[in-house]
Every structure is written in structure tokens, then in C-alpha cells.
Amino acid sequence: MTTEVFSGAEMVVKALSALKVKYIFGYPGGSVLDLYDAIFQQDEIEHILVRHEQAATHMADGYTRATGKVGVVLATSGPGATNCVTGIATAYMDSIPMVVLAGQVPTTLIGNDAFQETDIVGCTRPIIKHSFNCRDLADIPNVIAKAFYIASTGRPGPVVVEIPKDLMLPQNKVPFNIETNVKMRSYNPNIKGHPKQIKKAVKTISEAKKLVIYSGGGIVLADASGLLTTLVETLKAPITNTLMGLGGISGTHENFVGMLGMHGSFEANKTMANADVILALGARFDDRVTNNVEKFCPDATIIHVDIDPTSISKTINAHVPVVGLVDVVMQQLLDELQASNFTPDEEALQKWWQQIHLWRDMRHVGYKQVEGEKIKPQRVVEALYKITNGEAYVASDVGQHQMFAAQYYPFAKPRQWINSGGAGTMGFGLPAAMGAKLAFPNKHVICITGDGSIQMNIQELSTCMQYNLPIVIVALNNRSLGMVRQWQDMVYGGRHSSSYMESLPDFTKIAEAYGHIGIKIDSLDELDSKLEQALSIQNKLVFVDVLVDEKEHVYPMHIRQGAIDDMWVEKGVKA
Amino acid sequence: MRHILSILLENEPGALSRIVGLFSQRAFNIESLTVAPTDDITLSRITIATRGDDKVLEQIVKQVNKLVDVMKITDLTERKHVERELLLVKVVAINDKSRTEVKRISDIFRGSIVDIGKQIYTIELTGSSDKLNAFLDTLKNETEIIESVRSGCVGIARGEKALRV
Incomplete structure (x- = not known):
């Protein structure tokens, strides 16, 4: 045999x-041609041809954020691989599991400045969870299995696998062995929170008044x-979400006080500032949340639950650190609350909520x-929000429109909201939506x-045509780089240095040129009806270009x- | 404060670059670094001398631990330990006086002269980094240092405690 x-x-x-x-x-290229030939000759996996490798990473990323499954990117060596760098950084900053397969020049040429040679493992080292250089043919399957395991467990993140061309030649063959149970x-990575810390956390929670x-x-x-909602309802406490955490609890839940941070709601930031105990779950006290760390919630005892020990006490000192998977730890907390016969302090809660309602009534998010x-x-x-009953998947780009989306589209479920929070990558939205x-x-x-x-990834309208991806693009067109302009208004004496967009194309015509539908809206009267029309079109991509007030700012703002x-x-x- | 960190990690290509990259990426300080495979050749051991306050040290230890290749990290300076560094130094030894003086200082510091040329002595010395500093300072007063090289420090915990898989 x-x-x-x-x-x-x-x-x-x-x-x-x-x-x-x-x-x-x-996207194919010289060093991965054998791999593309192998893809051609099978039908289990579908390859999606993008128009730029950066879009491949964002598209894989959007797929992952929507589904939870690991996204896979394939790029050729050199420029193909370096074009992935922004997308890898984007995934890294938001802890998105991703495996990037990058071609490389043949082993014998590595280090020779060969055609389309770049040390992609070196280029991406600070923005990956891990990376591999394949050097042994028989080892390829297990390297890929390891890449998936590392990308998707613990604190997830991108993993780069570099495969030199000579390892993929059709004439060199070996038996296939893979160990998927890596x-x-x-x-x-830790899974369970330390029992002592769980007890400490529950004691702190039980003694909290605010x-x-x-x-x-x-x-x-x-x-x-699901677990978060149960925990919130057990504790009857107010909850705020970070930009990345929106949808973690329904945006219309009565305990939800809105997003916090730089453009967070008035009541969310007030609630944080006045709390005596902060229970942080899968959040990392990012600078866009805390504002000045020296002034951050000085009276609060902080319980910080995170899978990544480096996130704990990095910017804000945690009094009760708990390292573990957030779902496992929340279950442990619920069990311990029950075991200790926890009952909420109704009197304290009533006073606390009264105060929060006062902040809420001030209704400072407004226009x-x-x-x-x-x-x-x-x-x-x-x-x-109204037209889609709050049920759409919303992918955003980066800037004012991103903040408006986060503030005015209360997400009912997790994974509905797809945005580049940590890296703030413009050009993310379209491929992520795809x-x-x-x-x-x-x-x-x-x-x-x-x-x-x-305009940072507009070429992907072509990919949408090829694979029939009828998304609805809504451009809040203010003829400006709105967020830059806002800062220039507020901090730089209104000097709009390079924040205006002259020579904007007619986006509806661009959409039409790619074979899609373009709709322009420039008056309030037609806004609702035209948006309804756009969302009623099932089988075609619609680009809605809405001309909006360029002077509008995002508020609140730290x-x-x-x-x-x-x-x-x-x-x-x-x- | 100065800390000596011992890191046990997979002896894989690129593992060292991840450690060095991490220190530069996060603006951590490296005073010295040594690396070599251990008795188990699948593992490397890196010793890094670094400086930082408690908060920075906590981040360094956590960040290094987070690297997928890293098995263990320990801060040797937290408890009793033995610390050694190797120095090779080439000095001018041109006449009787300087030769005698260099030999005398080497003996006091328990160094040994490992090479002699027409106009030079090369001395080998091991000890703590402080001792090596003191030796170099003393030499400078007596003669001219032509060249010196230090290994960076290595260390090991005293007693039963061991850094192993």
C-alpha cells in the first residue's frame, strides 16, 4: 500500500x-501561484478576490466580527504582504482572530533582496499575536493548525504564516498529517478566574453603594x-459599554446608560465618575475611555476582569484583578453571588438610580x-435605525460618522456593530461590511x-459586483474630514489645515460605473423616503450619498x- | 531600580527578535542581554538586565510572559541569587611598571591574564557587574584600555529554586 x-x-x-x-x-501573485493553482482544483473553500490586499484583511476581519469564525487572508510576498499590514494592525488592536498566509520567495533566495521579497514576519512583529516562518514541507499543516489555535484562543489576535514558494512546488510531495487538537x-492561556479573587470581587460588589x-x-x-445581561439584572446595576463593547447588552436595556469615554453619553461618564465600585469586564481602560488617568475615578474600587494580564493595571490600577475568560469568570461571579446569598441593597440602589436618572434627564446627547x-x-x-428596526449589521469607517453611528444606533445584539475601535483605520468600513x-x-x-x-478602499465596489454583495453604503458626506475639522475648530482656532475635500467625485456615478445603484440625498424632505427606497432594494448594492451639515460636531466630547x-x-x- | 530577568523560551528562530522587539516597541530599557541554549537544546535562556519602577517591571514581566514562545520569566533580583558577568579587556602593558601594576590589579580582582603581546595584556575577569565596573575604573588609573568586551550578566537563584519546564 x-x-x-x-x-x-x-x-x-x-x-x-x-x-x-x-x-x-x-490576491494572487508570483510566490503563491502554486497555492492558487491548488485552490482552483478544489471546491471546498471559496477564494474571494479583492482589489487590494488591505481590503482582504478588513473583509476577513468583518467576516470574523460578524460570525466569530477565524478570518483567513492570502497574499503574495513583498507588496502583497505589506499591503496587509494596516489590516493586521487593525485586527490586533481590536483582538480579532485572523490568520494571514503570506507567500515568500524561495528559501534559497531569502535574504538576497530577491524580486518581491519582504521580511513580512519582521514587518508585522509588533502587530501580531504570533507568527511562523514555514521551513519544513511536512510541517505546513501543523503550523496552520497552530496558527488557528493561537489566533482564536486566549486574547484573540492575528497570526502571520509565511510560506516560501519552494515549499509549495507541485513536484515535492509528502504525506499529509495534521493535529487539530493543538x-x-x-x-x-488562563481560563478560570482564581477562586480567591472571585470571592474578593463578590465581597467588593456586595459592599458597593454605587x-x-x-x-x-x-x-x-x-x-x-447573555451572561452579562443576567449579571446586570442580578446586580440591578447601571451598565456602560465601550465603543468596542456596544451590543454586549441591548442598547435599549433599561440599565444601559450608553457608551462611555471621549464621545460617551453624559450619564455614562457621570456614572463612572461617581461610582464607588467599577466592575470592568473585558475592557482595557483605553485612553479614549479614561481621559486623564490621574483624574480617573479617584474614589472607585476597581475590579478588573480580563483574559490578558497585561491589560490589568496597565493604565489604571486594579484593586481586584481577575485573569480569566470573561464568560467563565461571569459565571463564577454569578455562582459566588448565589452561594453568598447576595441580595441587592435596595435602598442604596434607589438612591444611585435616582441620581443617574437626573443625569439622564439632562439629555446631553442631542442635536x-x-x-x-x-x-x-x-x-x-x-x-x-428606524427603517431597519435596529436589526442591521452596521459597519462603519472612522471619524464623526463612526461616533454618530455609535451614539444613535442602539445595537440590540453583539456582533451587529463592526468598527475599527483601537486602530481607527479609515477604509475599514466597506470591506468589513462586505x-x-x-x-x-x-x-x-x-x-x-x-x-x-x-475613498480609502472604494475600489472594492468592484469586488462587490463580482461576488454579488448587495450592501447599503451610506456616506455622510460633509465635504470635509469631519473629525479633523472638529478638532481644528475646537483646538486650532478654526484653521482647517487640509481637512476639506475638494474635487469630490459624484459618488452615485462611481457606484453606477461599477454596476451598482447610486442615490443622492440633499434635502431633509426626501431623507426618509430615499433611505427606505435604498434599503428596500434586495439584490443590488446601493450607494447613498447624503449631503450633511459640515459644521456639525460630535458631542459630548471629553x-x-x-x-x-x-x-x-x-x-x-x-x- | 536594576532588575535581572531570566527568561526560558522555545529555542525557535525569531524568538530572540520578539523579546528584543517587545522591549523597543514598549520603550522598556535593556542594560544588557545574553542568550544561549540551555542543557535542553529545545530551550533558550535569556538574561536581561533592565531598569524601571515597580509598575514598569510588572508590565515587562507580563508582556514577556504573553509572548507565545516564552515558557517562564522570573525576576532574579526579587530573591537571593548568584550573578556573574564575563569581561575581556585589552590594555597597554608597555614597560615593567605598567606590566607589574596590571598584573597586581588583576590578581587582586582575581582576574587572569589570558594573552600577552609586545605591548598589550589581555585580562579575563568574571564577577558581578559592579565588580567589573570597579576593575575597569582601577585599570584606567594605571594604564590605557585599548578594547573591552563584556558578556552581559547571567544569573541563577540560590538554593533549591530552579527555572525549568
Whole structure:
């Protein structure tokens, strides 16, 4: 009996297939031609051809954020691989599991400055969870299995696998062996929280008079929104979400006080500032949350639950650190609460909520839309929310429109909100929306973008045509780089240095040129009806270009170097 | 404060670059670094001398531990330990006086002269980094140092405690 043998290229495909991969997002080139040939000759995995490798990473990323499955990217050596760098950094900052397969020049040429040679493992070292250089043909399947295991466990993140061309040649064949149940002696992420810390946390929670739960992207990554909601309802405490954590609890839940941080709600930031105990769940006290760390919630005892020990006490000192998977730890907390016969302190809660309602009633998130004047961008997001019953997947780009989307589209479920929070990558929105649409072809997927961001990956309109991805793109077109302009208004004496967009194209015509539908909206009267029309079109991509008021700012906004609740609540008005 | 960190990690290509990269990426300080495979050749041991306050040290230890290749890290300076560094130094030894003086200082510091040229002595010395500093300072007063090389420090905990898999 002869053992069946396979080339390196065939083994890559077989390994991905064994790991249940459905899609690869990529772009071919010299060093990966054998791999593309192997992909051509099978039909288990579909390859999605993008128009730029950066978009491949964002598309894989959007697919992952919508589904929880590891996204796979394939790029050729040199420029193909370096084009992935921004997308890898984006995934890294938001802890998104991703495996990037990068071609490399043949082993014998490595280090020779060969054609399309770049040390991609070196280039990406600071922005990956781990990386591999394949040097042994027979080892390829297990390297890929390890890459998936590392990417998706512990604190997730991107893993780069570099494969030299000579390892994939069709004439070199070996038997295929893969161990999908990966074990590594040097990598064993914590799962359970330490029982002593759980007891300490519950004791602290029980003694709290003004507890707030502050949850982040970890809840979404762990698919732990059910447990979070139970915990919130058990503790009857207010909860705030980070930008990454939106949807972790329903945006319409009565205990939800809104997003916190730089553009967080007035009541969320006030609640944080006045809390005596902060229970942080899968959040990392990012500088866009804390404002000046020296002034951050000085009276609060902080319980910090995170899978990554480096996140704990990095910026804000945690009094009760708990390292573990956030879903497992929340279950431990619930069990311990029950075991210790926890009952909420109703009197303290009533006083606390009374105070929070007072803040809420001040309604500081707001805008004024006057009939006959330019459309306010917030009004567009509110309309989208109404038309889609709050059920759409919303991918955003980066800037003012991103904040308006976060503020005015209360997400009911996790994974509905897809945005580049940590890295703040413009150009993310369109390909990310495409990834979500690929995963959920029957759901509304909206890309909320701006006239700046959309032009950073607009070529992907072509990919949308090729793979029939009928998303709805809504550009809040203010003829400016809105967030830059806002800072220039507020901090730089209104000097709009390079923040205006001259020579904007007619986006509707661009959409039409790619074979899609373009709709332009420039008056309030037609806003709702035209948006409804756009969202009623099922089988075609629609690009809605909405001309909005370029003078609008995002509020509330942290006053620089202030405490978490030092905010501008409207133009020239401090809270 | 100065700390000596011992790191046990997979002896894989690129593992060292991840450690060095991490220190530069996060603006941690490296005073010295040594690396070599251990008795088990699948493992490398890195010793890093660094400086920082408690908060920085906590981050360094956590960040290094987070690297996938890293098995263990320990701060040797937290408890009793033995610390050694190797120095090779080439000095001018041109006449009787300087030769005698260099030999005398080497003997006092328990160094040994490992090479002699027409106009030079090369001395080998091991000890703590402080001792090596003191030796170099003393030499400078007596003669001219032509060249010196130090290994960076290595260390091991005293007693039963061991850094192993």
C-alpha cells in the first residue's frame, strides 16, 4: 500500500479545509501561484478576490466580527504582504482572530533582496499575536493548525504564516498529517478566574453603594452577552459599554446608560465618575475611555476582569484583578453571588438610580434639526435605525460618522456593530461590511461612512459586483474630514489645515460605473423616503450619498486632560 | 531600580527578535542581554538586565510572559541569587611598571591574564557587574584600555529554586 502524498500548496488547502474554513480573502501573485493553482482544483473553500490586499484583511476581519469564525487572508510576498499590514494592525488592536498566509520567495533566495521579497514576519512583529516562518514541507499543516489555535484562543489576535514558494512546488510531495487538537507547552492561556479573587470581587460588589459595570469588546469576542445581561439584572446595576463593547447588552436595556469615554453619553461618564465600585469586564481602560488617568475615578474600587494580564493595571490600577475568560469568570461571579446569598441593597440602589436618572434627564446627547436647513448627520443614523428596526449589521469607517453611528444606533445584539475601535483605520468600513454580508446574505448590512473614509478602499465596489454583495453604503458626506475639522475648530482656532475635500467625485456615478445603484440625498424632505427606497432594494448594492451639515460636531466630547466626566456637551458649553 | 530577568523560551528562530522587539516597541530599557541554549537544546535562556519602577517591571514581566514562545520569566533580583558577568579587556602593558601594576590589579580582582603581546595584556575577569565596573575604573588609573568586551550578566537563584519546564 502506498501512502497518498501532497504538495505543500495542496496541504495548505487541506489544512484549511480540516479547520472548516469556508472563505479565503486574497490576491494572487508570483510566490503563491502554486497555492492558487491548488485552490482552483478544489471546491471546498471559496477564494474571494479583492482589489487590494488591505481590503482582504478588513473583509476577513468583518467576516470574523460578524460570525466569530477565524478570518483567513492570502497574499503574495513583498507588496502583497505589506499591503496587509494596516489590516493586521487593525485586527490586533481590536483582538480579532485572523490568520494571514503570506507567500515568500524561495528559501534559497531569502535574504538576497530577491524580486518581491519582504521580511513580512519582521514587518508585522509588533502587530501580531504570533507568527511562523514555514521551513519544513511536512510541517505546513501543523503550523496552520497552530496558527488557528493561537489566533482564536486566549486574547484573540492575528497570526502571520509565511510560506516560501519552494515549499509549495507541485513536484515535492509528502504525506499529509495534521493535529487539530493543538497543545503547546509555552502557550496555555488562563481560563478560570482564581477562586480567591472571585470571592474578593463578590465581597467588593456586595459592599458597593454605587456600582457600575463597564464592559468592552471582550464580551462580544466571548459571545457572553447573555451572561452579562443576567449579571446586570442580578446586580440591578447601571451598565456602560465601550465603543468596542456596544451590543454586549441591548442598547435599549433599561440599565444601559450608553457608551462611555471621549464621545460617551453624559450619564455614562457621570456614572463612572461617581461610582464607588467599577466592575470592568473585558475592557482595557483605553485612553479614549479614561481621559486623564490621574483624574480617573479617584474614589472607585476597581475590579478588573480580563483574559490578558497585561491589560490589568496597565493604565489604571486594579484593586481586584481577575485573569480569566470573561464568560467563565461571569459565571463564577454569578455562582459566588448565589452561594453568598447576595441580595441587592435596595435602598442604596434607589438612591444611585435616582441620581443617574437626573443625569439622564439632562439629555446631553442631542442635536437640533431645523426644517429647511442642511441635514444633520445624526438624523440620518436615526432614520436608518428606524427603517431597519435596529436589526442591521452596521459597519462603519472612522471619524464623526463612526461616533454618530455609535451614539444613535442602539445595537440590540453583539456582533451587529463592526468598527475599527483601537486602530481607527479609515477604509475599514466597506470591506468589513462586505465580509459581514458574505456571512449573512439575507440580513441588512449597512456601511456608514464618510466622504474621506470611503475613498480609502472604494475600489472594492468592484469586488462587490463580482461576488454579488448587495450592501447599503451610506456616506455622510460633509465635504470635509469631519473629525479633523472638529478638532481644528475646537483646538486650532478654526484653521482647517487640509481637512476639506475638494474635487469630490459624484459618488452615485462611481457606484453606477461599477454596476451598482447610486442615490443622492440633499434635502431633509426626501431623507426618509430615499433611505427606505435604498434599503428596500434586495439584490443590488446601493450607494447613498447624503449631503450633511459640515459644521456639525460630535458631542459630548471629553475636555482634554480632564476627568472622565469633564465634557463639552454642545458648542462652547461645558457640563 | 536594576532588575535581572531570566527568561526560558522555545529555542525557535525569531524568538530572540520578539523579546528584543517587545522591549523597543514598549520603550522598556535593556542594560544588557545574553542568550544561549540551555542543557535542553529545545530551550533558550535569556538574561536581561533592565531598569524601571515597580509598575514598569510588572508590565515587562507580563508582556514577556504573553509572548507565545516564552515558557517562564522570573525576576532574579526579587530573591537571593548568584550573578556573574564575563569581561575581556585589552590594555597597554608597555614597560615593567605598567606590566607589574596590571598584573597586581588583576590578581587582586582575581582576574587572569589570558594573552600577552609586545605591548598589550589581555585580562579575563568574571564577577558581578559592579565588580567589573570597579576593575575597569582601577585599570584606567594605571594604564590605557585599548578594547573591552563584556558578556552581559547571567544569573541563577540560590538554593533549591530552579527555572525549568
